[in-house]
Amino acid sequence: MSAALRIGVFDSGFGGLTVLRELLPQAPQAEFFYVGDTARLPYGSKSRATIARYAVESAQFLVDQGIEYLVIACNTASALALDEIRAAVRIPVLGVIETGAASAAAASRSRDVLVLATDATVQIHAYDQACAQHGLRALEKACPLLVPLIEEGWTEHPVTAEVLRIYLDEALRQAQAANSQPDTVLLGCTHYPLLRPLLARTLPVAMRFLDSAATTAEHVRADLVARGLMPKQGIALAAAAQMTDADEPAQEAVGARCHFYATDSIEKFQRLGSRFLGRAMHTVTLMDIGG
Numbered sequence: 001m002s003a004a005l006r007i008g009v010f011d012s013g014f015g016g017l018t019v020l021r022e023l024l025p026q027a028p029q030a031e032f033f034y035v036g037d038t039a040r041l042p043y044g045s046k047s048r049a050t051i052a053r054y055a056v057e058s059a060q061f062l063v064d065q066g067i068e069y070l071v072i073a074c075n076t077a078s079a080l081a082l083d084e085i086r087a088a089v090r091i092p093v094l095g096v097i098e099t100g101a102a103s104a105a106a107a108s109r110s111r112d113v114l115v116l117a118t119d120a121t122v123q124i125h126a127y128d129q130a131c132a133q134h135g136l137r138a139l140e141k142a143c144p145l146l147v148p149l150i151e152e153g154w155t156e157h158p159v160t161a162e163v164l165r166i167y168l169d170e171a172l173r174q175a176q177a178a179n180s181q182p183d184t185v186l187l188g189c190t191h192y193p194l195l196r197p198l199l200a201r202t203l204p205v206a207m208r209f210l211d212s213a214a215t216t217a218e219h220v221r222a223d224l225v226a227r228g229l230m231p232k233q234g235i236a237l238a239a240a241a242q243m244t245d246a247d248e249p250a251q252e253a254v255g256a257r258c259h260f261y262a263t264d265s266i267e268k269f270q271r272l273g274s275r276f277l278g279r280a281m282h283t284v285t286l287m288d289i290g291g
Contacts (some may be wrong), residue, residue: 001130005229007220008062008070009034010055012041014151014269015190016073017276019096020258022135022217023071025223031257033065035287036273038160043076055081056088057289061207063089065259069229071220072096073190073213075117079126094223098129100186105134107208108184114138117188118147118187122179125219127188136286139180140188141171151192151272164195164202172204185209260284 007030009020019032021023035058036044043051055077059070070093072078072085077093086093103111113136115127122142131138146167149160175182185207187193203209224230262269266284271279 002050004189005069005224006067007028007032008059008063008065008067009073010037010058010062010070010077011035011072011074011190012043012054012076012110014038014272014276015147016071017045017191017273018190018213019071019073019216021276021278022211022213023220024258026217026221027230030119031259033062033067033259034261036262036269038219038259038262038269038287041175042120043074044118044123048080052077052081052084053266056084059085059089059093060291061261063091067091068092068218069224071218073217075126075188075190079121079124084268091229092223094216094220094273096190096212097126099135099186099216099219100188100210101136102213102219103129103210104131104174104184104186105136107210108136108182110181110183111136112175112180112182112184113138114175114182115188116143116146116167116171118142119144121188137180138186139171139175139178139182140172141167143167143189146195147189147191150194151273155194160195161198161202168202178233183207187212188278212267261287261291 007027009016009032013036020032037058039056040054062070068091070089070091072082072093072095075096078097082095113131115138117140119142124142127140128138145163154160168224185203187209190213193211196211199209225232262284266286269284270281
């Protein structure tokens, strides 16, 4: 892969940083540009036309930075604006919903999948439709309290554990009533990967969960290989071994090849964003792409 390859990652806020975190070892020679449209979130409360306009503006900004590949790490934008984004830019674009559904299809044996997501994502039934295209039956469960708890930093808090348990109990009762037997849980929000340890302790032993950030990163790498932008050899594993949290040179290397842009409150973006990225964010640029 050319060292000049530039990859853009877009989200309405902070959650997409979990996708970027997983992308870093998958494409160790790439340069990354991240946009968090924090001034205009949440996208879920906006009209489809407005969401498409916001998303296209951010995508165009990233294209202007010279990116050659774009990852839409926002569930709402992936569901409601992917076609508009692809029509507006002349580079490959991949969204988190299509990658999540494809990964669930590969993982599930029962062909029943439980999707944990935000209210906005559940209301538009994006995962239901995407999973159906893969022959899966999806039961979508809205978990509106999880995002604020995660942003508060309560990823291991007893309150969060209890809220998650209640949501899962409700979802499993709904599945039983619908004669559904989900064996796979798909995390339909890019905040939720921060709850991986809690999920591992809470889910029934027979169920596995798919981290939307990790599955998206794996699909991006496979697509880059297919397009000839990355060699097939397993450079990702070597890179991951070099990029531990305790490895200061690796930390500096990551900082040197990541560029962060936010449309509101740089201080808040750095503070919250560091939790999602798993490392300090030393420089964030305030950007203005319209109202």
